[in-house]
Amino acid sequence: MINRIWPKGFMLVALVSSVSVAIYAANFHQAETLLSQQAGAAKSALPEKNLQHLLSQLDNRLKQDRQDHEASLFKAMLYFNTGALQKALREIEQLTQRAPDFHLAHLVKGDILMSRFRPVSDVGESPLLQNINAKEKQKLQQLRAEVEARLKAMVEKELGDKVPMQLLGLGKSTDIAILVEKKYNRLYVYGRTSEHEPPRLIRDYYVSTGKKRGNKLSRGDLRTPEGVYFVTAWIPDKRLPDKYGVGAFPVNYPNELDRKLGKTGNGIWLHGTDRGSYSRPPLDSEGCVVLPNIDLSGLKKEIIPGKTPVVITEQANWLDRAEWLQQRQEIMAELEQWRKDWESLDADKYLSHYSSNFWAKGHDLRSWSARKRFLSRSKTYQRIKLSDIALFAYPLKDSQQATVVVRFRQQYESNNYHGDVHKRLYLRKDGLRWRILYEGA
Amino acid sequence: MSPLFATAALDEVDKLMKAGHYRQALSRLDSMPTGEKADPHYLFSHARALAATGQYMQAIAQYEVLLKRQPNLPEPYNNLALIYIQQGKPEQARAMLNKALLTHPGYARVYKNLTAINTARARDAYAKALQMPTANQVSGLQIADSLSLPVSTAKSTAPVVTATAESHIKPNMVYQAKNAPADTKKGLIARKERTTSKADTVVQSLLHNWARAWSTKNVEQYLHFYSDDYAPSGISHGVWAAQRRQRINRPKWIRVQLRNLTLTELGNDRLSVRLEQEYAADNYRDITRKEFVLQRLAGEWRIIRERGLGHIVR
Numbered sequence: 001m002i003n004r005i006w007p008k009g010f011m012l013v014a015l016v017s018s019v020s021v022a023i024y025a026a027n028f029h030q031a032e033t034l035l036s037q038q039a040g041a042a043k044s045a046l047p048e049k050n051l052q053h054l055l056s057q058l059d060n061r062l063k064q065d066r067q068d069h070e071a072s073l074f075k076a077m078l079y080f081n082t083g084a085l086q087k088a089l090r091e092i093e094q095l096t097q098r099a100p101d102f103h104l105a106h107l108v109k110g111d112i113l114m115s116r117f118r119p120v121s122d123v124g125e126s127p128l129l130q131n132i133n134a135k136e137k138q139k140l141q142q143l144r145a146e147v148e149a150r151l152k153a154m155v156e157k158e159l160g161d162k163v164p165m166q167l168l169g170l171g172k173s174t175d176i177a178i179l180v181e182k183k184y185n186r187l188y189v190y191g192r193t194s195e196h197e198p199p200r201l202i203r204d205y206y207v208s209t210g211k212k213r214g215n216k217l218s219r220g221d222l223r224t225p226e227g228v229y230f231v232t233a234w235i236p237d238k239r240l241p242d243k244y245g246v247g248a249f250p251v252n253y254p255n256e257l258d259r260k261l262g263k264t265g266n267g268i269w270l271h272g273t274d275r276g277s278y279s280r281p282p283l284d285s286e287g288c289v290v291l292p293n294i295d296l297s298g299l300k301k302e303i304i305p306g307k308t309p310v311v312i313t314e315q316a317n318w319l320d321r322a323e324w325l326q327q328r329q330e331i332m333a334e335l336e337q338w339r340k341d342w343e344s345l346d347a348d349k350y351l352s353h354y355s356s357n358f359w360a361k362g363h364d365l366r367s368w369s370a371r372k373r374f375l376s377r378s379k380t381y382q383r384i385k386l387s388d389i390a391l392f393a394y395p396l397k398d399s400q401q402a403t404v405v406v407r408f409r410q411q412y413e414s415n416n417y418h419g420d421v422h423k424r425l426y427l428r429k430d431g432l433r434w435r436i437l438y439e440g441a
Numbered sequence: 442m443s444p445l446f447a448t449a450a451l452d453e454v455d456k457l458m459k460a461g462h463y464r465q466a467l468s469r470l471d472s473m474p475t476g477e478k479a480d481p482h483y484l485f486s487h488a489r490a491l492a493a494t495g496q497y498m499q500a501i502a503q504y505e506v507l508l509k510r511q512p513n514l515p516e517p518y519n520n521l522a523l524i525y526i527q528q529g530k531p532e533q534a535r536a537m538l539n540k541a542l543l544t545h546p547g548y549a550r551v552y553k554n555l556t557a558i559n560t561a562r563a564r565d566a567y568a569k570a571l572q573m574p575t576a577n578q579v580s581g582l583q584i585a586d587s588l589s590l591p592v593s594t595a596k597s598t599a600p601v602v603t604a605t606a607e608s609h610i611k612p613n614m615v616y617q618a619k620n621a622p623a624d625t626k627k628g629l630i631a632r633k634e635r636t637t638s639k640a641d642t643v644v645q646s647l648l649h650n651w652a653r654a655w656s657t658k659n660v661e662q663y664l665h666f667y668s669d670d671y672a673p674s675g676i677s678h679g680v681w682a683a684q685r686r687q688r689i690n691r692p693k694w695i696r697v698q699l700r701n702l703t704l705t706e707l708g709n710d711r712l713s714v715r716l717e718q719e720y721a722a723d724n725y726r727d728i729t730r731k732e733f734v735l736q737r738l739a740g741e742w743r744i745i746r747e748r749g750l751g752h753i754v755r
Contacts, residue, residue, distance in 0.1 A: 051677075083678035086669045096566075107570035113563035128564050129571075136571045143570060 054078060067294050069099045069278065070150055070206055073108065080112050088112050102278040104143050123147055142281035149282040150206050153184040163198035164188070165317035166228075168328045170199055170309075171390030171407065176302045178270075180289055180312040182209045182224055185282045187289065189299065198324050208280040208290040215314070216253070216287055219265035224287050224312060225253045228392040228405040231270070231308040234300075245272020245293040249303055251310050256438050257403070257426055260359065270310065272296040313395040331391055331404055331427065334434040339384050347376045355428055355435035378416060385411040402429040403437070447477045454486050458586075463493040481511050485588050489520065497524050513643070515541040515548045516585035522554060526579050531558055543643070543741050546650045546662045550583045557581040641704045644712055644735055644742055651744070652697040652718075660686045668736065668743040692722035710737040711745075717753060728753040 055078060061071035072095040079088035092109045099105060110128070111120045120126065124140050132140065167177050170192040177199060179188040187207045190199035209224040210216070216225035229251035237247045248271035254263045265287065272293040273280055279292050289312070291299070302308075319327065334353075341349040351369050358365040386408045394403040404427050412419040426438040450473055457466040467490045470483065477483055488503035501524060504517040511517075518541035525534035535558060541551045561579040568575040647666065654662035664682055672678045689695070700717045707713055714733045720726060730753060734746035 081679065082670075083682055084670050096569075100569075103570045103572070106566045110563040110566035110570060113559045113566065124567070124570070126563065126567065128560070128567055132571065132573070136573055139571045 051078065051082060065203070065298075067098075067298075069095060069102050069105070069292075069294075072098075073102070073105055073150075074154060076105075076112070077108060080108075080115070085112065085115065099278050101276065103139075104146055104279070107140075107143050108147075142284075145282050146206075146279065149185040153186045153204075153206070157184060157186070159201065159318065162318040162320060163324050164190075164311075165319050165324065165327055166311040166313060166393050166395065167199050167309075168324070168331065168391035168393055168404070169195070169389060171388045173388050174304075174307050174309065174390060176202070176308060177392070178303075178308065178310045179316060180207065180209070180224075180310065181316050182213070182226070182313065183315045185209060187291065189302070196325070196328075198321060205291055205295045206279060208282055208284045210285055210287045211283050213283065216265060216268075217263055220286075221265070222286050224285070224289060225258065225263070225268055226312050226314060226395060227253070227255060227258065228394060229253055229255060229268075229310045229312065231303055231305050231310060233305045234303075235269075237272075240271075243274045244269075245274060246297050247272060247300070248288075249305070249308075256424070256440060260438070270296070309390070309392055311392050315395065317393070317396050327393070328391060331406070331434060332389070334427065335386065335389070335406060335408075335425075338436070339386055343382050343384050345376055345379055345382060347373045350376075353436050355430060355437050357428075358435075358437060358439075360439045380415045382412070382414040384413075387411070403427065404434075447473070447480060447483070450477075451480075451482050451486055454490070455586075458486070458490060458493070463490050466490045467494060479510075481507055481514075481590055482588060484510075485517065488517070489584070489586070492520065492524050492527075497528060500524055511588075511590065513544045513646075514588060514590060515545040515551060516588050518544070519548070519551055519554060519583075519585045522558075523582055523584055526558065526582065531562055531579075534558055539741060542662075542665060543647065545589070546647075546654055546665065550585060552661070554582055640706075640712060640737075640742070644704065644714060645702055647735075647742055648699060648702065648714060648716070648733065652699050655689065655697045656695050658689055658695060660689050663689065666744050668738060668745045671743075671745060673747070692724055695720070695722045697721075707734070711735065712742075715750070 055075065058071045058075045058078070061068045062075075072091060076088045076091035076095065079085075079091060089109075089112050092105060092112055095102065095105045096109055107124050110126060111123060114120055114126050114128070123144050129136075129140065164179055166179055167190055170177050170190075172192075172195075175192055177190045177192075179190060180186070181188070185207055186204050188204045189202045191202045193200050211222040214223050216223040231249045232252050233250050235244075235248045235250065237245070240248060248269040250267070250269045253266065253268035267288075269288045271288055271290060273290060275293070278294075280290050284290065289310075338350070338353045341353065344350070347369075351372060354365055354368065356365060358368060360368060363371070389406065389408040392405045392407075394405075396402055406425040406427060408423055410419070410421050410423050412421075421441045424438075424440050425436055427434045428437045429435075450469070454466045454469050457463075457469060466486070470487050470490060473483065478487075484503055484507040488500045488507065491497075491500035491503060501521060504521050504524075507517050508514070518537045522534040522537035522541070525531070525537060535555065538551050538555045538558070541548060542555075545551075557579055560581075565575055567573070651663065651666045654660075654666070664685065670678055672681055676684075696719075698719045700719070702714055702716045705713045705715075712735045714735065716731055716733070717728060718731050719728045730750035732746075732748050732750055733744055735742045736745045737743075
């Protein structure tokens with residue numbers, strides 16, 4: 001019987017013990033079955049080892065950043081779940097003092113207090129909240145969605161040594177790259193390591209994304225676009241309405257590929273939160289990626305407009321190190337072959353790297369080929385040097401060809417021309433071969 | 442003034458306060474002779490009247506004087522909690538109520554007040570969560586208006602245990618200090634007398650109250666005797682509590698009696714108690730030897746270990 005369980009409260013038990021199980025209170029019945037199965041048995045629903053493991057993870061997060069309010073919230077919930085009510089209360093009280101605008105923390109605090117004399121089967125499921133109005137009901141639903149999204153990311157994302165295929169190389173001039181997984185309402189910040197090694201996860205954050213799920217297609221569809229983008233600017237607080245919080249980093253949606261595909265809309269930004277709240281519900285923006293102010297402020301000094309990549313996915317492709325190295329190698333080899341063939345002055349070889357769907361500013365493959373053939377006739381030699389090479393992969397989806405964006409510095413020298421530019425290529429895998437889909441400076 | 446006379450005067454004060462005439466009650470109390478002003482009942486009435494007229498600091502001081510003499514009474518703690526609520530100090534209020542529970546776990550009023558305070562705090566937290574207007578008021582608090590101390594013993598300062606708790610303490614308890622030589626029986630008894638008013642009395646009455654909570658199937662009270670993270674044999678506290686709730690509620694009736702309590706100090710605010718437990722219920726009965734280890738946590742004794750040492754066949 002549910003009301004016999006005390007002070008179970010949030011049913012994290014089921015979810016922690018069999019990490020596959022979904023969420024929280026949705027699993028109340030499952031957890032309860034678990035409890036009744038072991039009445040008399042000397043085995044716990046929440047193995048001490050798991051509990052300690054989770055607690056030490058959370059402690060580490062707090063050691064890294066005292067302002068990691070989510071870690072503190074989870075700590076309180078874990079204590080709550082194992083019946084250590086006083087510890088839970090102490091943790092949540094400290095949290096609500098540090099972050100008085102973290103509405104979710106207040107909700108959990110209410111639940112912990114109520115659990116002393118009645119079981120709490122779901123977040124905010126309290127007799128004190130029986131007669132709330134429609135607006136308050138909506139807010140409650142939003143807070144429930146938020147805790148669910150946050151927990152889902154913690155429980156389902158045990159990354160271990162996995163690295164995202166989306167970040168295959170940051171390039172020397174870029175210290176960090178940002179990856180967003182919409183499914184988990186999560187933003188990951190990766191730092192550059194050595195040139196041929198996967199980047200290192202620095203931190204991850206809860207974010208809010210577009211009100212509607214799915215990939216953005218058109219203006220006003222309230223979706224967050226998926227693709228490889230770059231931060232283009234910083235707009236400070238004072239030039240923005242309140243709802244953007246401490247400021248905004250616009251990204252280059254629609255990018256070259258989006259425009260080719262006819263996608264419309266603009267104004268996709270990474271921005272902060274209205275100052276009345278610490279965070280926003282998971283699906284709440286018109287397409288932007290929204291961070292708590294405190295997190296955006298922390299990131300601000302790391303983000304360089306014009307440089308910092310922002311790869312947005314529904315779900316990233318997670319690889320182990322060997323797979324990552326192989327992917328990177330494949331694309332680096334193609335790039336090197338293109339460079340060599342270009343240098344060789346053999347126009348046929350050079351042009352074989354381009355896709356039949358190729359386009360560039362003012363060109364399709366035909367006009368591009370004609371121009372390149374014409375130019376190559378005047379050359380006696382060409383030397384091309386590529387440096388600061390960065391590789392970012394589009395998320396792999398069924399029935400879609402793999403696409404990567406390559407960014408690099410190109411120093412060109414020939415008998416009659418010198419150039420030093422930053423270039424962006426879109427490569428697409430066509431059967432077994434990578435071909436250039438777009439080239440731009 | 443004879444005790445009888447004092448009692449009559451205090452009855453009068455009581456009536457005045459019931460009618461809401463606190464100022465009159467105060468002056469009646471003031472007019473009592475100095476000799477009567479050390480009486481616990483006087484102190485209690487005086488503190489109540491002071492609190493009712495908003496003189497919180499003086500009221501707190503009076504309750505503290507009373508508690509120094511009678512540390513095991515729940516009512517002053519209960520009423521102190523109400524003052525702290527008035528002053529907007531819910532944390533201190535809760536601490537007071539917890540102390541009241543330790544002196545007297547069966548005190549229903551304290552549970553009601555704890556519930557009222559926690560409910561108010563929860564309501565406040567929910568209001569902040571959902572951006573609702575806050576009332577910020579604790580409703581349903583109950584003041585204690587009389588002491589659970591017989592009037593006849595009111596002047597005596599010797600017995601420290603509450604009447605109810607004392608009635609459970611059997612005379613055959615032996616205090617055994619860990620480092621005392623076992624053969625100097627005299628020394629043990631002397632030691633016992635010296636420390637009766639301290640930890641061992643508290644712990645003994647606490648265990649009897651534990652047995653009573655179990656006997657009356659009051660699970661909330663029963664669980665309160667254990668530390669918050671009490672978790673025997675590898676199961677979590679939550680699972681254990683759920684199991685206990687289930688098992689205590691199963692029989693139609695339960696009677697638990699404790700005998701032959703032997704206390705041993707373990708140091709670091711820990712005590713071990715060995716005893717015989719007679720358990721009887723509609724469907725089962727046995728007598729077992731048990732050992733408890735109690736620890737003082739934030740001023741409160743809690744059970745941190747409980748184990749059976751085997752059945753006693755009679």
